[in-house]
Amino acid sequence: MLTNQMPAAVHATTVLDRTEPAPGIVLLGFYAPELAAVTRPGQFLMAIPPGGERTATALGIYEAQDRRVAVLFSVCGPRTRELAGLRAGDRLEVTAPLGNGFDLSGSPRDVAVVAGGIGIASLLLPAQALIASSARVRLYYGARSAALLVERDRFAAEGCEIHCATDDGSYGRRGFVSGLLAGAEPRPDLVLACGPTPMLRATAAACSALGVPAQLSLEETFACGVGGCWGCVVPIDRNSAQAPRFPGPDKGGSDTVNARVCKEGPVFWAHELRW
Amino acid sequence: MSGSQAAHAAVDLSVKLGRLELAYPTLMGSGCYGSGEEFAAFADPAKIGGVVLKSVTQRPRLGNRAPRLVATPSGMLNAIGLQNPGIDWYLEHDLAERVPRPWKTIGSVAGFSVDEYAYVTQRLAARPEIDAIELNVSCPNVAAEGETFACDPKLTGRVVRLVRDTTEKTLIVKLSPNVTDIAAVAREAEDAGADALAVINTVRGMAIDVGTWRPRLGNVTGGLSGPAIRPIAVLAVYEVARAVKIPIVGQGGIETVTDALEFFLAGATAVSIGTANFIDPRIPERIVEGLRAYLGERGLLSIGQIVGQANRGFAGAHRCEGREG
Ligand SMILES: Cc1cc2nc3c(=O)[nH]c(=O)nc-3n(C[C@H](O)[C@H](O)[C@H](O)COP(=O)(O)O)c2cc1C
Ligand code: FES
Numbered sequence: 001m002l003t004n005q006m007p008a009a010v011h012a013t014t015v016l017d018r019t020e021p022a023p024g025i026v027l028l029g030f031y032a033p034e035l036a037a038v039t040r041p042g043q044f045l046m047a048i049p050p051g052g053e054r055t056a057t058a059l060g061i062y063e064a065q066d067r068r069v070a071v072l073f074s075v076c077g078p079r080t081r082e083l084a085g086l087r088a089g090d091r092l093e094v095t096a097p098l099g100n101g102f103d104l105s106g107s108p109r110d111v112a113v114v115a116g117g118i119g120i121a122s123l124l125l126p127a128q129a130l131i132a133s134s135a136r137v138r139l140y141y142g143a144r145s146a147a148l149l150v151e152r153d154r155f156a157a158e159g160c161e162i163h164c165a166t167d168d169g170s171y172g173r174r175g176f177v178s179g180l181l182a183g184a185e186p187r188p189d190l191v192l193a194c195g196p197t198p199m200l201r202a203t204a205a206a207c208s209a210l211g212v213p214a215q216l217s218l219e220e221t222f223a224c225g226v227g228g229c230w231g232c233v234v235p236i237d238r239n240s241a242q243a244p245r246f247p248g249p250d251k252g253g254s255d256t257v258n259a260r261v262c263k264e265g266p267v268f269w270a271h272e273l274r275w
Numbered sequence: 276m277s278g279s280q281a282a283h284a285a286v287d288l289s290v291k292l293g294r295l296e297l298a299y300p301t302l303m304g305s306g307c308y309g310s311g312e313e314f315a316a317f318a319d320p321a322k323i324g325g326v327v328l329k330s331v332t333q334r335p336r337l338g339n340r341a342p343r344l345v346a347t348p349s350g351m352l353n354a355i356g357l358q359n360p361g362i363d364w365y366l367e368h369d370l371a372e373r374v375p376r377p378w379k380t381i382g383s384v385a386g387f388s389v390d391e392y393a394y395v396t397q398r399l400a401a402r403p404e405i406d407a408i409e410l411n412v413s414c415p416n417v418a419a420e421g422e423t424f425a426c427d428p429k430l431t432g433r434v435v436r437l438v439r440d441t442t443e444k445t446l447i448v449k450l451s452p453n454v455t456d457i458a459a460v461a462r463e464a465e466d467a468g469a470d471a472l473a474v475i476n477t478v479r480g481m482a483i484d485v486g487t488w489r490p491r492l493g494n495v496t497g498g499l500s501g502p503a504i505r506p507i508a509v510l511a512v513y514e515v516a517r518a519v520k521i522p523i524v525g526q527g528g529i530e531t532v533t534d535a536l537e538f539f540l541a542g543a544t545a546v547s548i549g550t551a552n553f554i555d556p557r558i559p560e561r562i563v564e565g566l567r568a569y570l571g572e573r574g575l576l577s578i579g580q581i582v583g584q585a586n587r588g589f590a591g592a593h594r595c596e597g598r599e600g
Binding site: 048053056093220221223224228254 | 306307308313317342343344358361364530550553554
């Protein structure tokens, strides 16, 4: 993965726009010129709670362009509900950019971008970057129902080919997005995926069957978001370039080590995960 | 500068814990602030009294399986399981590569035997980068059934006595709230030579996923922190303050200056801020400014003047033994 080069900072921003692309899903844009200039695809931010209660909320950065940064999130608890209550003109502080993003350095020509539900939020920036470098980008997008397949027109407008799956068959193919990916013709050279853990596991399995390398942006509960608490770990291959420098454990001769999703990740190579 | 600002600036916030002199009475809680560097870009390092480093053990530990964190009402559960590289690697890399900072650095030692505590303390305390040692005898996430050294007054006394012989530096003993009589443990630690007591470590807790019928932490049980435990922690400080003469570092759910003041009034000489750093790393410096203003407005000159004031006049009151049955 590309390692974070820009040091993160606390950015004081002002909310520019707020829309609800589907009930319970919010798109929040804010004025953050410096952040927009340095964010790379796959990075995230920690939104400092406006009320000063509760821990900060980690959100993938959806858009970063022309002085505006946006996040796209589903309202699933008190923290996201508080953020969803923000309106244009409100102030919001964010710590960003955080984490290591997707590695797009191998000049991939044909990339499958795989989203499970709100995981779509981390995939627009890499899709845009790939299209800008003239790669073919296919979006494989799964959600529970048609209404939750938010922003698919946006990806189409950017130049992605769109393939959808829904659990209830209300749009696209009925079933999981990993099943859709398994039938991808022709085979892509690279897969980038973001979504809930079971969906990422199924995507990793489909990619290994196809023989295609995959980068997964993991979902995990964060406390600090900056590598200070070791609360967000995932076991990975000790020989991975992302493995934290760490001596061998006591017993078992284990060749895995716990990496922090917020610091060494959130994007990992699927074949290096030992989950 | 206006008159009242001048008065605030004159307020003395420095405190002493044994030989350890702190410019501000605020420590960053062990395990919540990494090595300090993770947060240094978002906070003002010049306004932090000290950083208690993540606990280190003799051998490397992979820690507990994920998930290690669960958000709960007014707090969080954690079960990290003391993931750390072991003392050899820690001294050679983590400590050696540290950026010098104006805050005091307190090394935190954990272990599974009395000898391990003594060995790790001796090696860590020998380093000039370390200003003091905190003994974490109270981590609830590694021992069977949450039974820690700090659950047993006699065992606590044995560990502290042995460790005391290995260093002259300030020794802070971190107590567990998961006991019947925390004052008894505090007295043993004091008798054994502790310079100060950290009160409290996390409270044991658990959360269950009603969808999967499984515990939500990989380790099943965890330690509760944040405002949810604050009243438990304030009481613990209050009781320990009556039992011992050595200074107390109060902690558990401190997010604002008002929260911190409760601890000082209950008998803490300094406070420690852990989980609140996950809300906003600028909270500790806001607490320092808030303390200055609070004391200045009351014409008080030093933080020491309010320590333990809530204990005045209540000696012996409210004890269960005293109640008629
Ligand atoms: C994620 C996390 C990790 C912790 N790790 C340690 C540790 O390694 N050693 C230790 O002595 N205390 C550890 N603690 C306990 C804190 O230092 C502190 O005593 C406790 O959380 C109560 O204070 P708070 O409510 O301000 O967080 C940890 C707490 C949290 C939340
Ligand atoms: S959330 Fe603290 S280390 Fe990742």
